[in-house]
Amino acid sequence: MEIIKKFRNVFFYILIIGGFSAVIYWIITTGKELEEGRNIIEKTANTSSFQGFLDSFVENLQHPLGILLLQIIIIIIFARLFGWLSNKIGQPSVVGEIIAGIVLGPSLLGLYLPDVSQFLFPVKSLGNLQILSNVGLILFMFIVGLELNIKILKNKAHEAVVISHASIIVPFAAGIALAYFIYSSFAPDDISFMSFSLFLGISMSITAFPVLARIIQERGMQKTKLGAIAITCAAADDITAWCLLAAVIAIVKAGSFVSSIYTIILAAGYVLVMMRFVRPFLKKVAETYKTDTGYKKSAMAIFFLTLLISSFATEVIGIHALFGAFMAGVIMPSNPRFRSMLIDKIDDIALIVLLPLFFVITGLRTEIGLLNDAYLWEVTGIIIAVAVLGKFVGSAVAAKYVGQSWTESLTIGALMNTRGLMELVVLNIGYDLGILNAEIFAMMVIMALVTTFMTGPIINLIERFKSK
């Protein structure tokens, strides 16, 4: 019986597939006559079939989606490779990832293999890359906000805030002083001294919370008192620096402090609404829509909408979408399990796939070839010196003053000096606003790279002295 049934099925299968295939073939052949009077292009009329295939191959490669996929693939591979290499030499992977971006940009690939560079990053493809990189940055800043534990800030002594604010205002002032000397030679023609100097100041004051947190973790310092203070300082730095940056962007866009007043009032109102109304609302949502294994899709939709609306609001107010993304992360429900669940949901796509695009966008803008004489490298050296001295000395002296030992103070100074990715974010905003030209941009990227690179070796040095 079973065999008969099987046979019956096979017979039916062959009959139906065979029969209908014949019908299909017949209609398609007959239908050819309907084409009469039409203007159908025979693609393979003049070329051999294989040539036609090759042509379509190249055509597909230059299609927006094709080239975008190729770009992402190559960028991820380079970022992972260079990140891995920089881990091998004891550096945080962000150092390698920044270098990967520079390597793929005009400084190296564009210089030595211009054809490859042109093929891989044609100008008209950069818009798509930029949008995806922006999406990646918004998710990344959201994660930075999520990882920031406001409770730590509340519980810890005021010491951290003193150190943090000193570590911001000193390099800020140093940056503004530096601006006084380089404004005439390097500021774009239509940029006022105030805009230029405020931006140089803020660029000098940035500390990369994520990189610093990773360095502390990799060295097992997160449970020491020193590690805790450094983390808290960096967190306070993050919030302060981003609020300052928001104010600077507002002033720069409005043209003067007075005309930025509406933006600043609105921004303050925005922060208030987020803290007083959105935060409790989200807490309620998280409690209401909890399921055994996680959260309902509707709750997730509300969290994502909060992120998007917050980014949109700050972008429209005029203090940049990234500030809104960061704030959205900060005000999410503080339950650590909730936060790590949310981070889990986005960090792989954000950090593995999208963030490397930002490094390459930065790298494409970084034309190290522009720094082609000794004077420009001198200026770069001065920028690095001012950045390091301002941040390192500012935070170390403050730490010493509020009661840390010298070793601890110096370690805090070294850690706060890490610029990392955050610096690149600020520099790109400055570039987009037209405040930093390509030369200053390249110099500042080198500064970000050097200060991030030096953190590890300096801490090693301090530890070696201490153990003696």
Next chain:
Amino acid sequence: MEIIKKFRNVFFYILIIGGFSAVIYWIITTGKELEEGRNIIEKTANTSSFQGFLDSFVENLQHPLGILLLQIIIIIIFARLFGWLSNKIGQPSVVGEIIAGIVLGPSLLGLYLPDVSQFLFPVKSLGNLQILSNVGLILFMFIVGLELNIKILKNKAHEAVVISHASIIVPFAAGIALAYFIYSSFAPDDISFMSFSLFLGISMSITAFPVLARIIQERGMQKTKLGAIAITCAAADDITAWCLLAAVIAIVKAGSFVSSIYTIILAAGYVLVMMRFVRPFLKKVAETYKTDTGYKKSAMAIFFLTLLISSFATEVIGIHALFGAFMAGVIMPSNPRFRSMLIDKIDDIALIVLLPLFFVITGLRTEIGLLNDAYLWEVTGIIIAVAVLGKFVGSAVAAKYVGQSWTESLTIGALMNTRGLMELVVLNIGYDLGILNAEIFAMMVIMALVTTFMTGPIINLIERFKSK
């Protein structure tokens, strides 16, 4: 002592912040003189400060990032709202989401509020929306592949394959026959009959595996024999239809079957490489990089790279990136916990944030207003009738023949008739290739909507008859 220390700290804080602020203020004021001879635009020269703020507000709103964020926010809200409404009336949420897309397109918003529509979806902003929607579709097809359990297909009887292939070839042939009658009036001028008819055929044969799976789950049918057969059929349908679609795209792009031969050989080679080499490799990666809580970032990078490279390969070969994304999902390690972990990592961003963009891209292309006379609605009716009869009758008869009861056969027929989202994916590919014009596109979208909508009521009807 403690009080003295606190006082000391506050004094130090005020001194350092106050002192440096004064320095900063002084430099910025002094630096004004450096501006001499420059061409600095005073943005607020002629307008009141508040007017200037309003201007920059509107400017920020029209900036690519600002408008993109606004679009995404509105699209998500509409998609969730309409999805929720369609759940309320017992329909799968995809029905509401498709309608949300149409509502935001020229059929409704564009018709009644053209200014709002123009403001919200300016033509130059659509490129960005399209790229993000493509990224969403790639992730979605990856998830569809991940949710497909090949083992089920291997274990189950051949019955499912017979039903599945019958449920493809019958509507395929019906679609081709239909093409014979409407080709002269509706096919774009430069499209051959073969391309047009093959595409109409494949559009008729699609079954939406994800929607079908959700309907079966919502009705608690997944543990019945009937539910298992339907799921298996839909899975077999998915693989077969996507392979057929790949072949159709290859033929259409190359212009004839003969000249598509290289593409088809390469595509076969690609599938072979994925199955024989990439699959075991990924299995090894998953075993090697496993940690207690999940997988290392390097492993995740490899999985994402596989998805991207696979999509890129199929796009360049000429059988569409979405086929590659689907295949990448299919060949991922079959361990169910691994798959659900991977799905967890991407489904919120993909399904909540990015996929609704695709519905709106589809909606923006769907101009129901074009169907402005009775004849066109007649054709739409005929398309729907052919689609339903082909799919419904084809699968029901086959199911009956291989030994199901009449009720079961009809239920399977009703389920397989669900077109859902998958149909929209195919239709958009046809539109992008220039095979479907706006009229046929709108008709086919209505067909997808109607067939998805009717699934629930028909099953209810069958069940009511059965229980009598």
